[in-house]
Amino acid sequence: MENSLYSYHVFLFPFKWQHQELDPEADLDAKFNLSDFRKKIGAPWIRKEYKLDSFERFNEFDYFYGHVREILYDLDIDLSDESTQGNKELINHFEYQLPEEECELHYCIQLSDETRFFLRIDSILLNIYSTGTAILSFHLRNFTYRDPGDILKINQFGRRLYPPFYDLESGSAIFGTKDRTKSESALNKTKAYELPDKIWLGAKGTSPNPNSLLVEDFSGYLTIETIKNGPFRIPAFVKGLFEKDFLKEYSSVNKSRGNTIKGKGILIHPILDSRMFVVSWFADDTLINALIAANKGEKSVKKLEEWWYKYVFVDGGSMTCQDQEMREQLLKTATYNRWIDWGTVFGISRYSLVMLTSTGVDSFLIRHLQTMYYKMAELCQVQRATILNYADEVTHVSHLLLEKKQRQRTLEKIATLYKKYLVFINKIYFKEVTAQEQGIEMYDLLQQQMRIPEDVFSLDKQIEELHNYSSFEKNEHNNDLLTKITIIGAIFLPLGFVASLMDWQVLEDDFLSGPGILAPFWMRIGVVIFISVAMVLLMDAVTSFKFNIKNHRYRMLLRVLFYAVFFGLGIYLILSFK
Template identity: 35%
Template sequence: MHSYHIFYFPFKWEFPNKKDKLFSEQTKLSSIPTDKFSNWERTPEISKDTEANELYNEKNYFYEFVHPLLYDTNEEDSLVFHYERKETKTGDVRYIFNVRDKKEYNLKVDAINLNLYSTGVGVLSFYLENHTYEDKEDILTINQYGRRIFPPFIGDVENRYEIAEFIAIENLGGSKNYKEDFTKYTNKDAWKPASFIDDLISDLSSEINIIPVIDDRMFVNCWYPNDDLSLKYKDKDELPFNAYLGKDEFLYKYIYVDVSSITCKNDRMMSDILQEQTYKRWQKDGTLFGMSRYSFVTLTNHEFYGTILGPHMRTIYSRMIEMVLVTKASILKFSMEVTEVSKLSKKDPANKELVDRIASLYREYIHFINQFYFNEITIQDQGIELYNLMKKTLNISDYVKSLGEEIEELHRYVVLLEDRERNKRASALNLIATIFVPASLTAALFGMNWANVGNCFWTMIAFVVILGIIGSLLILCLTKKNK
């Protein structure tokens, strides 16, 4: 195998008819109606020993408290519903695309997975094997054009500088053709994913809407064994290695998914970026990892790739990437709900449904922080370092902090409304007491035995009671007038 590529499509999902419901109702996985006759299979049994061994290694790699986010329990309250496409297990499914002025690329589909999460987000992922194209420029082309799912600029519908002529998935079952040629895109189709993306997800359920999270690109996870390139930095000491980082344009293109022209035209800046975004633990063995906001790549040699790195990249590191993408997507989903609720608060601040909606959002946010966002997911040093690099690159910690502040403000707003309502009820009770206490006192006085009380005392008591009633009525009138 010349290279392995995983494309991740993170998205937000929503019910069209539940946008005004509580957040917990908007994101309830068990409410998604699914087609039982589709070619998606939920949490299928593992039949191959290699898969069972890889799953064992995965579970031992990650802390046990992380497992509920990684693995579908096949229960209604599972954090993730995991689906796998059946055809990839038995047939020769192909991922094919054609690039203008270049050639057609045909990759074997190892797997197509769909994960739906209880925060209202999901990830559709394509696992692709490259047995044909060995040249480094082909690897760059596969990453660039294979990941594009809609035109970034409307002019590219005609020019095709950034998108392929078409992308097709062949040999899948069903009546759909799973192909997108991008010719039908207009300036009214912003943020509309390729038809093969919609077709795959709608095979499972046509009752949810899909909104991309990143932009027109899927996230790329690629590992490429090239002995010649690996020798350029293998066994090098720090100074020669730093010099290599400052002049190797391929590594920069590989990390930042550039093709024809590098997108950094300053040597010092390129060197600084590569220093920061390259993971160097295994550099002297000939392996480098690189990370950007839309890619995680590995450049290595065939020896390390075949024995260790290949399985790790396809399983452990892939899980790690998806966790970070799900965290980012969930933050955006919560932020979208915060925006909607904030709009409603301006229209009708005292709305009971608004208070319930904010309370639900706050509860789901606490649930997200406790079960989706982790500072550490493994005891392994390399896993800790890579996970931290991923979170830093995608700015996860800052986003979580900002979201927390937004939701805390909404929560304080709800507490303020509840305190105000509580004070209103207390004022009403006080007013009732003010009105009825004199009347009760009057009744009590009339019920007393006055045979032994002088007329003068009786007159004085009656006068006090009448003054009390008149005073209470005056207070009531003044209170209403002030309101």
Template identity: 30%
Template sequence: MIKKENTLFLLGGHDLEMLTIKKLLEEKGFTVIDHELSWGAKLSSYTEVLKEHQDKTIYGVELIEDIAIPKNYHAIDHHNEQVDKASSLFQVLECLELKPTREHKLISANDVGHIEAMKCLGATAEEIKSIRQQERTIQGITAKDELQAQKESEAVVEKNGISIIETTLDAFSPIVDNYEKRPLLVYSQKSFTYYGDIAFLKEKYKKQIENKEAYHSRGYFGFDTAYVGLVTPNILVKEIVEVKQKNIISYHNFMFPFRFDKIVESFEDRHEFYKKHSFDKRVKIDESFKNSLEKNKWKYEPFEVKNNLDYNEIVYFHDFVKDTLFNTAKVFDEGATSYYFEKKLNNEATFELKVKGKEPYVLKLEGVNLRLFDTGVGILSFEVENYDYYQIEDILKINDYGRRVYPQFLGANFSTEDTKKSFLPESITVNGIEERFCDLYKEIKLAKYIIEILGDSFSTDTSNEDKYFLQPIIDDRMFVLSWYGNDAFVTCTKENIENDNWYKYVFVDGNDITVQDTSMHKELIEKATYKRWNKYGTFFGITRYSFVCLSQNSGFTRDDLPLPHMKTMYFQMVSLLLAQRATLLRFSDEITAISDVKGGENPSSENISVLYKNYLRFVNKLYFKEVTAQDQGIELYDKAIDILNIKRDVEDLREEIGTLNGYAFLEQEREEKKEMTKLSKLGTYLIPPTLVAGFFGMNVFGKESLNVESTGWLASVILLTVVSPFIVNFFINEKKKTDKGKK
């Protein structure tokens, strides 16, 4: 802890954070000099103090360094070039060796990233309202100002996706606190602040930042009053509107794993159908299947290295994994492990999501692809990009509501209204195909966009012969692969990975957090989070139904990593993991079907043998203990294998299928033994005639030896010889029955 006697603190512009710092320092007995400055306070305001106290250690809190810096001076700030540091309040707490309270955390988040950062911290509506009200009180906001802010907000203008509000107020808080849409630009003739993704502004106004004419933290960007007066705000507005390009804010890949079986003949009972027709008859990806898919606008896409991303993607994996994931053959190969198809979309294709009580989310549908595996499972993927919705609650809702393929539960009278109040969307429209979830659900009905996009090669009608019977293999949710770039969210998560919004993002909770026990929350999020790049502000989260990434939003994170990695190698890795999990579930169902015998019926040895052959192929061609030589890839893959319980399930399946195969082997041995027993009995019955023939010779029936006496005697001997084994066998069986009765 720093010494009070030799230390002096100089305070910058007044706001809630600054006054909280002042109170803390005074309570601990430190000397604090406060000139009651406003926002944009400069170090030169304390020139005389610096000269007078050259013998002391001086800390300046959020003061723009517009004069030469004395050797005994230390800056405490988190703006501009110091944006990666903790908040000024947290830096002071560290100097005092104090732990932050809940209120300190909220005040810090408010100062670093405004309401968005407080939401990232999991602040309640009441907490946010309280903090913002304190902030407005310090700024001297009156009831008249609040009314003026409301009036000016109604005159909002939208240009190039930016909400623009001109105000006569000195402080912007009554506008910003009550206008939720982002990005938002608020300006007056003296001040100018932009709220939202500020990466493009930091790039454009580098020089102004270096010259202390512009400032920024995480989630907002503004200009010094003198600079605004010099350039004029209207010119700044025009510059920003013209330079702003829509950068991707978040990426979402919804992945639907399913199983497929060729409907060789119509059926009602699935398990009876599986027993009657072997695995190989039901799962066959051949030329006719490919042609059927092509009639439904699916195009088989062999993998080619066309750019640096393609190269990075394929060299990332071990050679034996490439053979499974990448169709490198120019022509369709019926012996491949997997097959990749794409559906061509126009540039205007959208993924539209309507959630009760919200404006529709209209997102760019970047791609639709289909991967089929020779284990009879497939993955249908929807690549979605978000350029318009910045706030964390929007991202959470897109992930949670966008993954639904049928209602998880129903209300009274088979209603979906209660479900839609929880997590079922009002509707999902994919490339013009709308699902409103309004059917009379008495069984699982897949969403229309799933059925129609897959096409009529697949069917949920078991009487539709020669089509492929389509079944979801997990539940009502698609798997979510997602990237989100948000600087304020990153800061909050760097400080504490146990914040509610990180948990919600990882576990895909669109509304309330689904764990209400502190110790369980901590345990689950620790297990799910991969923190190798914590200091760089990049986090990965893995659960049984999600693989997500959070990073800052910049040209580097969008164009270099981690977003390109999420779209390529991590997408491939997740596809492999999902195929493994889906195959394990499918094989378990196959074993259940084969074992489901009635009465004296025995499982089909042929079906067991075919299934065992395919299991061995799965273990050698689809289940890998390592997929890449890259450390991060090894660690992420191991983490996913553990969380998805794949290793455990492979061991369980090995035991199940081994037992079943052992049973089939024993049955085969028993059948062979039964046949051998029949042959042995036949041999036994033939022994007496053989002995007679051997004793008398084959000429015993010659003409010279045939007379009445010899013939009668010989006939008696032969008859006795033939009948005697049956008599002996009769008494042996009677003896067994008697012994059994005594027991």
């Protein structure tokens, strides 16, 4: 059993999902139905509700505001109240059942130079949300590697889901010739700098089993046929955690209308790109002392400062920013150093939340990173993923606006999307999540680095425009309906008016007498209907001409005159009947 914990790592994989058996045009409520997901996920995943069954859980639970907990936790019945009745249909929490043998399952990373890292899996968690997003997270403990360079490599290579790019031969770019990159070498340099050679889940110190469903060597990306529908293929160390064919890529399904391939699984697609979000803690006295010295304006070792930049921005090789002034500005924005003199500093970027401490750090800080700070990072990932997912839905609905036959369906989808957006604003997106001062500051920094407020504002404008369009369309429909009712009323108005004016006794025998349609009653009715229709049609036709009459009162006077003439004619004809 290991004695010293050198670092702690969490890789978060945010993705969007929907049920595969549904038509791609299905309503959002049907696409993202959590009850159906619960029924299908199966072993070895077990749904676990959040219970206050330990002092540790109390500390974490009490850290957040009550209204925030509804999206953070799948609440047990003892923690539910009237304000959290919708919790079960907002988030479902699942945990992967690890083998009972202690330390058997590890997160294994092999680099192109045969270097290997084995990190003990603490837990594998899955949170599914009714917004059509989900977060799969690997929680890992490092009891073996203490070199700062190894920590950078673990974060850089361990977070990859698929290749970010191919290494193309240079001739085509220089001479404008056809690219002749060979498939067997297309990922050689990519694996040297950005992509691991393999990632698998297995026992510590062992080689990957080629027959295992949990080994990803990225060899599938060397064949164009396997990526023609899109760059993403679910990595084996993710897909192998579920029953066969439970997870499938969006791109593997033909979405063309009338030719949808249906199944019983779940379609997923990464919300961001080929990288997972990293939460990490590492303890090193030399590094933290260098940062303390730099913070006090003392001369520091440049190489150690560079390491901090790489740790925050998850660079495994060379720094991705070579301009010193820009690098200093980026680090200043990304560094949270409230407790730096106490040997603790945080770094927050768009893809990471990291903590560097001295080796004598109190354990409660590590626990805070594993619980409160991790939950804040997870919440921000859910927010960011939901924004991007809804932005994609807005684009899809906007496309439907061009199809007149889809009018009613489009309005329904806009209404559902607007309802989902209101749920997001009120139950997922928060300006503040805790009353603790340092929590407020770190959450603000996470929001700022991920540009979430700006993205929410942009999405709000898009949703508002769609909602306004929907309201306009509904008003137009109601106006058309009122117009039709008005026309019908105008047609039958003379009949009612004349009948009341002449005091017809329509139920008297002598009034109804007569052979067939020649009865006085029916003849009078026929005349009135004919006059009514003719009056409306002729009046509309005449008043539609352009008389260059700009004053609206003259147009109204003209219409009144037509009504008077036709009423007089109608009464005259009716009185002429004997």
